[in-house]
Amino acid sequence: MSEEARLREDICRIAKSMFDRGLTCGASGNISARLSDGTLLMTPTGSSMGFLDPARISRLDAQMKLLSGDQPTKEIPLHSAFYETRPQTGAVVHLHSTHSVALSMLPDIDPDNMLPPLTPYAIMRLGKVQRLPFILPGDPAMGDAVRGLAGKRSAVVLANHGPVVAGKDIWAATYAIEELEETAKLALLTRGLGAVGLSDEQIAAVVRRFDIDWE
Template sequence: MSAEARLREQICLLAKSMFDRGLTVGSSGNISARLDADRLLVTPTGSCFCRLDPARLSVLDARMTLIDGDAPTKEVPLHAAFYETRPQQTGAVVHLHSSHSVALSVLPDTDPENMLPPITAYGVMKLGRVKLLPYFMPGDPAMGDAIRGLAGRRSAVVLANHGPVVAGKDLEAACYAMEELEETAKLAMLTRGLSPRLLNEAEIRGLVSKFNVEWDD
């Protein structure tokens, strides 16, 4: 099996796994992954994560122009912005409409600069600070502009009233970080109003130092 065929299969396998566990529903969510320096594989528009066809994934060139496969997701501007601003760190991008992260995004006291409380070590290690961006209409190119405005300083953002977007060094890394984001948001909602014991500044700094976490702007 070629490297491209393996990546096509992996996108569909991981997408179905996330769908089966309720991390996204219906035809929501999209994934992209680098095939090489000049091409991306992207999930098609209107497709459901539970039944993606590896042969029908969209292939985009470096200008984000479709060169093969079905028409791509309308959220391509989101993905393009991460590849442009974090080219060395980004081999894949995942965007979901996961319930707990969306719920947290609409609460009035959520910190837009660091929307996930430091509940677990892995939340800090895999995500760093997660930026909450404003609401945009789905498909609005301004979403990509908002990510470009971060100048590559964040690997994960949440679009208010919409859902999270995570960039990773490869497809597995992006999916695992996305799952960590949703799980941390779930824990934040479960412990809300209960005065949970969060990681303190020294504990966070220890993780940042040991695991080379992107934490400060």
């Protein structure tokens, strides 16, 4: 199986798994991944992540021009901004997952680091997660907001919309965005209960041990 055929299959398999577990619903969410020749595969606009056809996934050149397949997601500006500002990016995943969206709407979270430090794995897989303001879906301003972070964040949550995570490959991006959603769920479940998260010293130890960018 060629690199492209395998990646097409992986995108569909991962997308269906996320859909089946309720991490995104209807025709929401999108995935992109970069091939070794610099071209990109991207889920089509208006498609359900539970019912993707590998043959119809959009293929784009490095300038985001459609080469084959269906028209790509309208969230191209969001994906392209991560590829431009984080050269190590091999894939981008965007969901409308419930707990991440709910947490983004709360008035007292820190927009520069919206996930409370409840587990080491959120720190290890995500670093600090930035909450971005509400922007209309598909608006180029989404890409501008990501570019404004100058590549310092691999994960953001669009307020009232959903999380977006860039990873070195499709599996890394998938694991990271699932960790984001689970941490958001934990944050909501324990909110107001006096839960004890990681201390500053424990956070620093995780950052040192796993060489995390925590600036």
